[in-house]
Amino acid sequence: MATIGVNELVRLDGVALGYEGLVALRDVNLRIEPGELIGIVGPSGSGKTTLLRSLVGQTEIFAGDALLADDTRVGYVPQVETVDWNFPITVEQVALLGSWRTRRWLPWTSRSERNRARVVLRQLGIADLLHRPIRALSGGQQQRTFLARALIRSPDLLLLDEPTSGVDIKTRHEILHQLASLNHAGVTVVLTTHDLNGVASHLPRLIALGEETVLADGPPSEVLQPDVLERAYGQPMLVVRSGHETYVLPVPEEAPGAHEGEAIPAGEIEVIAGPDHDDA
């Protein structure tokens, strides 16, 4: 019987997992240490959400060992697309759902719980939306509301499913900044994303899924490689590195040699506009 290591929060050993008897991922070996910030990437249907949900015990484990360190408090933020936006509930009421365990046999919440909710909502910059129904929120505000529900229980491990999906660039930046702050405060963060350029390339560790398994696990410089991406997405991908920035682009059919992962010839990339290109 496998046991979890002292410095491990999550450990998956040779795990096969899925739903309703169907295997979605197999041979998954994974270690997550406290304080990590990890992105799970891969095409639609590659098992990103399934892997995330396996960490909160919501999938079937067909083989191997899936272990979570004892007394780990997990905060889970689902995709906003799965939420019933017509449900009559306010921002404060959503946040307070996260603290259902305290005084669980009483229907009302205590003043200290409400104060805690207000502190968390203030930290996330949505304290002024306390009594607003959730259907009246913007995409970014919705994400923050569900983040508040996860944070109100002071999680050690925060799991987010596509936290930047459907939000504009500025909001995406703000959400990532908030997640980085939480991570600096000691919260282990694992998120799924389909945004390789705007999100994944900025994370310290990536897990790439494809072909029903983990194809690569490591820093973006190791994971965002043409061969890994081609296996994951089933089509050739260009990987462009410029300083600390990495960009992934689908290969146009007429780009000769690019599918082999060769560098793009100088002069083929033009920066249209930017802060250092006033003359462009």
Added chain:
Amino acid sequence: MLEPFEFGFMQRAMIAAALVGGVTAAVGVFVILRRLAYIGHGLAHSIFGGAVVSFTLGVNFFLGASIWGAFSVFLINQAARRRQIGGDAAIGIITTAAFAIGIAVISRARSFTRDFEAALFGEILGITAQDLWMTVAMVLLISIVLFLFWKQLVFITFDQDVATSYGIPVRWVEAIFSLVLAATVVAALQVLGVTLIAAALVIPPVVARMLTDSFPRMFLIAVVIGALTGFIGVYVSWFVDVSSGATVVLVQAAVFALTLLWGVIESRRGRSATRRAERLAGLERALND
């Protein structure tokens, strides 16, 4: 105007209708937010089957019908989990099958057909003091369960997936809710009858939903509307000489129609106010230019 209050059977009927109206509305809030409005209709028919079987076996009506109803909801939940079947189809199959068992038993033993006309259409004016106490006990029991499992039920109703990951024993809470729903339908059977229970489960919560965006407020409004319309429905039935169950539902339907009308008028007012504000802003811009 006070004539109906002079008779014991009317007093019992009005109290029972208010209690049952309030509790069906309370449970109905969870039912409609789970988009299971159809289950009330189906379950009432299913429990009718249970009532017939209980009568035939000589088992207490409340006990037998509650167990039958809870078992039906359990089967519906199990069947609905299979993607090939789906919730609506599961309700349709299981509740009509349970109803059909009742019809089959009746057709074999025609002697008690009249008793079950009361179950089909309600016979609130025939409620005895003992029936009323039984109804009070059922309503109290349902209220206690809703009180104790409030947080869990709200979380599951809103976001079942996340509720599981936050440690709520979803299957247990769902099973308890199934029992509560079955008990509610049983309690309402004598007051409203099989054919009208679905309306009492659905109308007050829907009206409350139209009036608020806050869950606790929606719950309170639904309970008040359910209890008041129950009471008023029986009271009015004295004067109009119409079946009490039907009058209760017609009063609820009238409240629904009025709320809908009010909503339409309000939204038109809101739209014309916005148009006026836009016109004024346009004029102001033109003047400034």
